Amino acid sequence: MSIFLLVTIVCVLGIVGYVLARGRVGGLEAESSVSYHSRPGYHGMHMAIATVLPALLILAIWAISSQIVVGNMVKGSVSQDVLGESAAHEGLTMGIISSISHGLTLLDADELNQAANGIEAARPLLASKGVAVATDASDPMVEAAFRYNSLERTSTFWRSVVVILAALLCGGWAWTQLGARVKARNRVEGVILGLLIVASSIAILTTIGIVLSMIRETGRFFAAVPPLEFFFGTVWDPRFAAAGATDSAGQFGLLPLLAGTLYIALVAMLVAVPIGLFAAVYMAEYAGPKLRSVAKPLLEVLAGIPTIVYGFFAVVTVGPFLRDLSAQIAGIFTGSPTSFIQAQSVLTAGAVMGIMLIPFVSSLSDDIITAVPRAMRDGSLGLGATRSETIKRVILPAALPGIVGALLLTASRAIGETMIVVLAAGVAARLTINPFEPMTTVTVKIVSQLTGDLEFNSPQTLVAFALGITLFVLTLGLNIYALYVVRKYREQYE
Amino acid sequence: MNMMSEAATEKAVNAPADEPVIKMRGKDVCVFYGPKQALYDVNLNIRENAVTALIGPSGCGKSTFLRTLNRMNDTIENCRVTGDITLDGEDIYDQAIDVVELRARVGMVFQKPNPFPKSIYENIVYGPRIHGLVRNKAEMDDVVEKSLIRAGLFNEVKDRLHEPGTGLSGGQQQRLCIARAIAVSPEVILMDEPCSALDPIATATVEELIHELRENYTIVIVTHSMQQAARVSQRTAMFHLGVLVEEGATAKIFTNPDDPRTQDYITGRFG
Known part of the structure; x- marks a missing residue:
């Protein structure tokens, strides 16, 4: 019985349980004078949950563990010569066995009998079903594949039996609980609470999982390259070399990338913060409701544009514009129109990224400014302050911690941005303070180290994880600090 | 800095006791919020160096009238005021008047x-x-001290002038706002129901303060508490459904009102 069918059966049982339990409690309540603690609907839900939840949990655990158990049983039955010496070889053999066993499920009974004779008989049969078998497959592997399939069948059978039995048993238990004093409502509420907790822990556990996986790979990278060289190296030259050639390891200096990241983010913030803040003040304090209802969504449309589109904008419009502009300026002052701003430069990337960030700054700040209580405005206006005095001296100071928090969140976005930089600032890792020259960022290098057909065991690819975790720590730090600032701000009015 | 209030005090002293000086004058004041009219032809004079209490059930327009007196209604969208309101004979809704001034x-x-x-x-x-109004640190210190003393808050906060005002208790905060x-x-x-968020003890302190402030300032107070109106005010104006029902000496309004609606309200029959 397939998992889908099994789940359907369990759910149908659950629905039946719901209807039966609700009907029964409704009937009992109508007959007797006793008042029930929970409404019939809650008893129905209780019944349905009792039927479905344990059964599905068992199904999930079974589905995960059965693969491992069956795999290990098959592996244990295969002799060591077939498996091979190294772990890698073992994995390969098990891979072949599982692909043969998958192929066998596609054959009919006659073909199966033929295939049982050995690999030479099985190979053409499997090939006719579109399953290619590796050349070093052997007879014991075919035997193992048969064993694998029979174990799998047994497992599937018992899985169906156990799951349906569990559904019936738990449902039966719930049926005995249809009393007047049973607190079905509280139990249902408890289950809902549990579901909510599970949902929120998934998000947290995922974060932890991502960090752990990065830490593992980073550890492997630092085994090959000393951390000191990585964190304080000033040259980025990973030099892709043939696998196994240890003499050309290359240099993995983080500093040029980090400098580029922070420099471009700084330029972006210089563009985004003043424009975004002024826009927010206008939207929150001056704009009438009609204008606001039109202008605010329009401003937020900017946030919905994919960053790669901003990249086009940088390459096609802003970059050439700045280059030509600089050529004209140079022409006026020196007589020779040579541009001093290159088409791909820190300035181009920063300016375009700044435009991208405007809606983040303005939208977040707008919410924070609007959250300053009206009483503050009235108090200030009532003392004879003008609107701009009120904004400057009362509202902005009151909103400042929140705005700082918003800016830090924006900054961590600027640091993590990739596509605009690839297109607008180039991929050359250089250490420079001239904003008119190309630089590159950590994220861009992560992409370029990981694109292509590469093995994940050389420093050249593993460095991406070290870069990733550096970036992660950087933005995490910024975010935590931002949350801390925002929380402190909240305490002021409550 | 006390020029204005000193002038006011002088005027009050010179004026004969039985001939009150009218500080603010409202004539045919109507207020509209969008299409809805909130006040109908209110004619009310505010006497100088007296406390005028505005009473009436919720939604009767007393706060609206109060806010027309310093044009705080300007900050509300769709709010329109007609009629004349004068301060010392000057029309405060005149084009030439600076709302900030x-x-x-x-206040x-x-x-x-x-x-x-x-x-x-x-x-x-x-x-x-x-x-x-202040040019240097010394003058600022002076203003802070004088204002706090006058608001009866100085002794309580003199050691923590540089701590946040939001850290004070509710009653102290309200006195800080009065000092401000x-x-x-x-x-x-x-004053728009200045004691509605305070406990009885803080209320008593603020009422005492209002009583003292009367010597130097003209005070208009909106209140829901009959006792408070009776305690702190010399004049009382009763509003009902956007109309000024009657206005007169507090003692008369509370003992012998002309209008049955006032009688009903102060005896608690509606509102």
């Missing part, structure tokens, strides 16, 4: 204490600073 002369204390999230000291020098209003030396102080 008006609000410096007619306001709100229902809920709303100190700025700044220090006590900064809260008080806020007004004087924007109006250029006094600091700009207004001639009139408008």
